[in-house]
Amino acid sequence: MVQQARALATRETILAAAGVVFSNSTYSKATLLDIITEAGVTQGALYFHFDGKHQLACEVIKRQHQAAVTLSTGPFSRHASGIEGVVRLTAALTEQLISDPIVRGGLRLTTESPELFPDFVSRPFLGWIDACEGYVSRAIEEGDVACDVDTAEIARFIVASYTGAQVVSYGLTEWADIYESLEQTWRFILRGILVAERHGEIDHLAAFVHG
Amino acid sequence: MVQQARALATRETILAAAGVVFSNSTYSKATLLDIITEAGVTQGALYFHFDGKHQLACEVIKRQHQAAVTLSTGPFSRHASGIEGVVRLTAALTEQLISDPIVRGGLRLTTESPELFPDFVSRPFLGWIDACEGYVSRAIEEGDVACDVDTAEIARFIVASYTGAQVVSYGLTEWADIYESLEQTWRFILRGILVAERHGEIDHLAAFVHG
Amino acid sequence: MVQQARALATRETILAAAGVVFSNSTYSKATLLDIITEAGVTQGALYFHFDGKHQLACEVIKRQHQAAVTLSTGPFSRHASGIEGVVRLTAALTEQLISDPIVRGGLRLTTESPELFPDFVSRPFLGWIDACEGYVSRAIEEGDVACDVDTAEIARFIVASYTGAQVVSYGLTEWADIYESLEQTWRFILRGILVAERHGEIDHLAAFVHG
Amino acid sequence: MVQQARALATRETILAAAGVVFSNSTYSKATLLDIITEAGVTQGALYFHFDGKHQLACEVIKRQHQAAVTLSTGPFSRHASGIEGVVRLTAALTEQLISDPIVRGGLRLTTESPELFPDFVSRPFLGWIDACEGYVSRAIEEGDVACDVDTAEIARFIVASYTGAQVVSYGLTEWADIYESLEQTWRFILRGILVAERHGEIDHLAAFVHG
DNA sequence: ACACCCGGGACTCCCCGTTTAT
DNA sequence: ATAAACGGGGAGTCCCGGGTGT
Numbered sequence: 025m026v027q028q029a030r031a032l033a034t035r036e037t038i039l040a041a042a043g044v045v046f047s048n049s050t051y052s053k054a055t056l057l058d059i060i061t062e063a064g065v066t067q068g069a070l071y072f073h074f075d076g077k078h079q080l081a082c083e084v085i086k087r088q089h090q091a092a093v094t095l096s097t098g099p100f101s102r103h104a105s106g107i108e109g110v111v112r113l114t115a116a117l118t119e120q121l122i123s124d125p126i127v128r129g130g131l132r133l134t135t136e137s138p139e140l141f142p143d144f145v146s147r148p149f150l151g152w153i154d155a156c157e158g159y160v161s162r163a164i165e166e167g168d169v170a171c172d173v174d175t176a177e178i179a180r181f182i183v184a185s186y187t188g189a190q191v192v193s194y195g196l197t198e199w200a201d202i203y204e205s206l207e208q209t210w211r212f213i214l215r216g217i218l219v220a221e222r223h224g225e226i227d228h229l230a231a232f233v234h235g
Numbered sequence: 236m237v238q239q240a241r242a243l244a245t246r247e248t249i250l251a252a253a254g255v256v257f258s259n260s261t262y263s264k265a266t267l268l269d270i271i272t273e274a275g276v277t278q279g280a281l282y283f284h285f286d287g288k289h290q291l292a293c294e295v296i297k298r299q300h301q302a303a304v305t306l307s308t309g310p311f312s313r314h315a316s317g318i319e320g321v322v323r324l325t326a327a328l329t330e331q332l333i334s335d336p337i338v339r340g341g342l343r344l345t346t347e348s349p350e351l352f353p354d355f356v357s358r359p360f361l362g363w364i365d366a367c368e369g370y371v372s373r374a375i376e377e378g379d380v381a382c383d384v385d386t387a388e389i390a391r392f393i394v395a396s397y398t399g400a401q402v403v404s405y406g407l408t409e410w411a412d413i414y415e416s417l418e419q420t421w422r423f424i425l426r427g428i429l430v431a432e433r434h435g436e437i438d439h440l441a442a443f444v445h446g
Numbered sequence: 447m448v449q450q451a452r453a454l455a456t457r458e459t460i461l462a463a464a465g466v467v468f469s470n471s472t473y474s475k476a477t478l479l480d481i482i483t484e485a486g487v488t489q490g491a492l493y494f495h496f497d498g499k500h501q502l503a504c505e506v507i508k509r510q511h512q513a514a515v516t517l518s519t520g521p522f523s524r525h526a527s528g529i530e531g532v533v534r535l536t537a538a539l540t541e542q543l544i545s546d547p548i549v550r551g552g553l554r555l556t557t558e559s560p561e562l563f564p565d566f567v568s569r570p571f572l573g574w575i576d577a578c579e580g581y582v583s584r585a586i587e588e589g590d591v592a593c594d595v596d597t598a599e600i601a602r603f604i605v606a607s608y609t610g611a612q613v614v615s616y617g618l619t620e621w622a623d624i625y626e627s628l629e630q631t632w633r634f635i636l637r638g639i640l641v642a643e644r645h646g647e648i649d650h651l652a653a654f655v656h657g
Numbered sequence: 658m659v660q661q662a663r664a665l666a667t668r669e670t671i672l673a674a675a676g677v678v679f680s681n682s683t684y685s686k687a688t689l690l691d692i693i694t695e696a697g698v699t700q701g702a703l704y705f706h707f708d709g710k711h712q713l714a715c716e717v718i719k720r721q722h723q724a725a726v727t728l729s730t731g732p733f734s735r736h737a738s739g740i741e742g743v744v745r746l747t748a749a750l751t752e753q754l755i756s757d758p759i760v761r762g763g764l765r766l767t768t769e770s771p772e773l774f775p776d777f778v779s780r781p782f783l784g785w786i787d788a789c790e791g792y793v794s795r796a797i798e799e800g801d802v803a804c805d806v807d808t809a810e811i812a813r814f815i816v817a818s819y820t821g822a823q824v825v826s827y828g829l830t831e832w833a834d835i836y837e838s839l840e841q842t843w844r845f846i847l848r849g850i851l852v853a854e855r856h857g858e859i860d861h862l863a864a865f866v867h868g
Numbered sequence: 869a870c871a872c873c874c875g876g877g878a879c880t881c882c883c884c885g886t887t888t889a890t
Numbered sequence: 891a892t893a894a895a896c897g898g899g900g901a902g903t904c905c906c907g908g909g910t911g912t
């Protein structure tokens with residue numbers, strides 16, 4: 025049993041290293057040497073736990089999907105309003121993206137080389153949009169959002185805007201100002217979707233991106 | 236110097252082919268063989284005109300920047316309101332992205348492998364934001380946009396949102412619904428930034444994305 | 447050693463592609479790019495298996511010689527008369543020439559650029575003449591051919607005539623009428639070498655070119 | 658006028674040199690440097706008289722055609738029997754092939770790279786066959802050849818056989834034994850086509866290949 | 869008569885994913 | 891689990907050759 029424990033640990037080490045490497049290069053630019061160096065293991069160990077580069081990348085992508093699902097079905101449902109939930113969700117997803125190399129790596133792999141991972145093209149966007157739509161529906165029930173807008177449209181707009189904010193923030197500052205930018209983004213989104221009587225709370229709500 | 240004409244034509248051919256190839260693969264996955272096959276030239280021709288793969292990619296990126304600048308300083312300034320101008324600008328940039336392989340290739344190169352092209356990374360976003368800011372200022376002067384918002388913030392939000400709309404549209408439908416998505420995006424943006432008395436014109440203004 | 451299987455397959459693929467390319471161009475007009483494109487491999491693979499263009503061409507020629515030898519020492523010896531054997535042999539060599547790119551390529555290389563392959567030039571003719579001579583000797587023993595002619599002379603005449611028939615047929619119809627032409631050629635040859643009492647069988651014997 | 662004379666001489670010098678070079682290499686392997694070196698002129702002179710490599714090759718081919726026509730409509734018609742005429746014709750064509758580089762060069766160009774000279778694909782074979790057929794008809798009228806054979810078939814067989822004899826002789830001895838070989842070839846041809854009562858003259862007739 | 873321009877293509881070199889032997 | 895070998899991918903170098911201006 026202790027053997028298995030060590031084996032599992034090695035496996036996790038390799039996966040983490042793969043996440044780091046895949047998040048910093050392209051699939052074809054990343055080399056196994058990079059990964060085993062980062063992981064501090066040998067090629068033999070890698071090939072014992074994984075079938076090769078491609079399968080290793082697939083495992084990274086699977087982990088990323090799991091992480092996204094965990095967040096989306098996550099802990100904001102209960103104790104907060106719909107609006108607060110969706111703001112917190114986008115903040116949490118952003119947090120994941122920044123801090124978890126596996127998430128960043130998995131995302132990069134599927135978006136940059138979708139043809140190599142056709143089984144995973146159930147792209148993450150759909151999951152995010154779904155999750156957001158749930159919160160938006162609650163927000164409409166709670167009277168925060170006008171009922172004349174389509175929840176799916178709003179959800180997609182939210183996902184697109186925070187995705188765009190991440191892309192632009194990376195391009196300009198490599199995410200140094202990502203939370204500020206996300207907060208600002210939310211202020212504009214909320215100005216567009218909140219009912220008039222809630223506009224006074226915009227700054228307060230947008231501040232939830234900081235946790 | 237009549238000979239130079241052929242050289243220029245060859246150079247353009249290679250550049251166009253590089254745009255096509257780089258827009259369909261990653262930098263490291265794209266091979267010179269792909270490019271010379273697409274261009275119908277030989278390695279000799281390629282290496283006569285360019286120093287290598289990297290410089291060729293840089294030239295593609297420069298072209299993409301030129302194209303963006305041409306649009307940004309372009310023809311929407313005169314005969315239209317600031318709001319109409321900025322809507323049309325984003326539509327034109329989108330059109331470029333979809334139809335011009337060089338633009339798509341250049342963008343893909345900088346966004347996917349920024350470490351390889353450090354001198355070009357932030358340039359497109361900055362240019363777009365600048366161009367948008369000009370229109371937004373005009374829109375404020377024209378009374379369409381509330382004067383209590385920072386023009387730079389609005390401009391960045393616009394750029395982020397339309398960038399995000401493109402990314403999401405590509406992920407979901409490979410740009411099949413890009414113009415619809417962009418129009419919808421503009422409806423939400425306008426709800427957030429137009430002064431109240433102009434809200435009736437939102438649908439009309441957003442429709443400018445179709446030209 | 448199971449790995450070697452892939453290597454062998456790759457080698458054969460390259461050789462076959464080289465046959466196709468060399469059979470459709472001159473040695474100097476054929477490019478390695480043509481070959482690797484036809485083979486679907488890369489230059490790296492080619493240079494792993496072969497030392498360069500020239501050695502690759504030599505291998506094609508060797509294959510062509512092997513194919514000719516296989517036919518010449520082949521299955522017509524036993525169950526047929528000498529005359530029938532030699533007629534069938536020329537038909538089989540013709541069939542090879544038409545259907546096997548490696549044979550055509552090898553032949554084209556040696557005939558067009560003999561100075562590049564000095565060790566291989568005379569080999570095919572000598573082999574064919576030898577093979578024919580064997581059949582002719584049998585035919586003399588069997589009483590079909592007059593004994594006052596030199597077997598070597600006859601053999602060389604046969605080889606020259608069917609070679610010439612191929613060349614002319616290619617020049618006039620690109621081999622569309624090659625078998626008809628070969629049959630006709632045999633009718634004239636047989637009129638010259640068969641003993642008088644066998645002249646009635648000429649049409650029957652010449653028809654063996656069709657298998 | 659003296660100027661023109663020298664110009665013409667230069668032109669002829671270049672053409673002759675081109676014949677030599679093209680007869681010893683392939684079109685693509687032959688270089689202009691080879692030709693101007695052989696001719697002892699400069700590139701400028703060459704480009705004054707010809708538009709380039711390709712046109713120069715075309716001129717060589719034209720000359721070769723002229724030479725063939727001259728022979729085929731030539732001097733054997735009058736003072737000799739049909740059989741003697743056709744034997745002499747093949748000998749003369751062979752003589753041309755061996756001694757005149759332009760003929761050899763032109764022939765090599767059209768047969769090796771027909772795609773480069775599509776206007777000259779009226780391949781020489783047709784001309785030779787026609788010329789032979791004329792002699793064969795005369796020979797039938799003169800009672801030397803049996804009247805039950807098709808003249809066109811005989812003519813094609815003759816052309817094919819002497820062509821094959823040349824090819825084989827070149828492959829085996831680089832034409833050292835070409836006239837012997839041609840004589841032997843004629844002996845076999847004549848055994849096949851002469852009427853029985855003329856068989857005694859075969860050796861005598863075949864000897865006409867020596868002039 | 870020469871040098872330069874543009875382009876063609878063989879070849880070298882180094883890297884990497886994978887497998888085998890140990 | 892390690893080290894070495896295998897099979898292959900691809901960028902870049904080099905030299906040559908046709909054509910054009912001078």
